[in-house]
Amino acid sequence: MGLRFEVDPPLTAELRDQIVTLWTAVTNAGGAVGFVGPVTEDDVRPLALATLAAANDGPDRMLVGYEDGRPVALLFLTDNRFRLKAHWGVLKRVMVHPDRQGYGYGMALMRHAERVARNIGWAALHLTVRGGLGVEEFYRRLGYQEVGRLPGALRLGPDDDRDEIMMWLPLGR
Numbered sequence: 001m002g003l004r005f006e007v008d009p010p011l012t013a014e015l016r017d018q019i020v021t022l023w024t025a026v027t028n029a030g031g032a033v034g035f036v037g038p039v040t041e042d043d044v045r046p047l048a049l050a051t052l053a054a055a056n057d058g059p060d061r062m063l064v065g066y067e068d069g070r071p072v073a074l075l076f077l078t079d080n081r082f083r084l085k086a087h088w089g090v091l092k093r094v095m096v097h098p099d100r101q102g103y104g105y106g107m108a109l110m111r112h113a114e115r116v117a118r119n120i121g122w123a124a125l126h127l128t129v130r131g132g133l134g135v136e137e138f139y140r141r142l143g144y145q146e147v148g149r150l151p152g153a154l155r156l157g158p159d160d161d162r163d164e165i166m167m168w169l170p171l172g173r
Contacts (some may be wrong), residue, residue: 006089
């Protein structure tokens with residue numbers, strides 16, 4: 001099996017529902033995609049729909065990885081909405097379905113995102129990582145470097161503050 005990638009697929013009601021389901025599963029498996037689990041699809045839906053609208057209406061882009069017609073990987077390439085930062089973008093909500101992790105799908109998703117970013121004309125990618133999960137090691141293997149850290153910037157719950165780690169990947173030419 002492999003992934004088939006699509007940039008900005010038609011945002012049907014079925015795809016919206018599938019993305020909400022994916023986002024909920026990733027969150028409940030411990031993924032740092034805007035929530036702290038446990039969550040329900042009703043919890044995720046408002047943020048997911050707003051994020052999908054920004055990708056559907058522009059200027060953001062959505063990259064979906066499908067396996068057998070089912071979305072199992074997803075990320076958003078977001079515009080900075082600031083002229084002086086128009087030459088680079090931000091990756092947000094990077095997710096791979098928990099039952100598809102360990103198959104190289106995360107790496108394939110990130111490599112495809114690099115190609116999309118180059119096609120947009122971006123010279124670099126930025127992303128942030130929630131500290132305490134070790135995910136920054138995954139991004140380091142992909143060539144990202146830590147360029148900053150905000151200690152305790154993310155409050156997951158009482159007495160559970162986490163660093164927000166900023167990472168950067170120059171795309172070169």
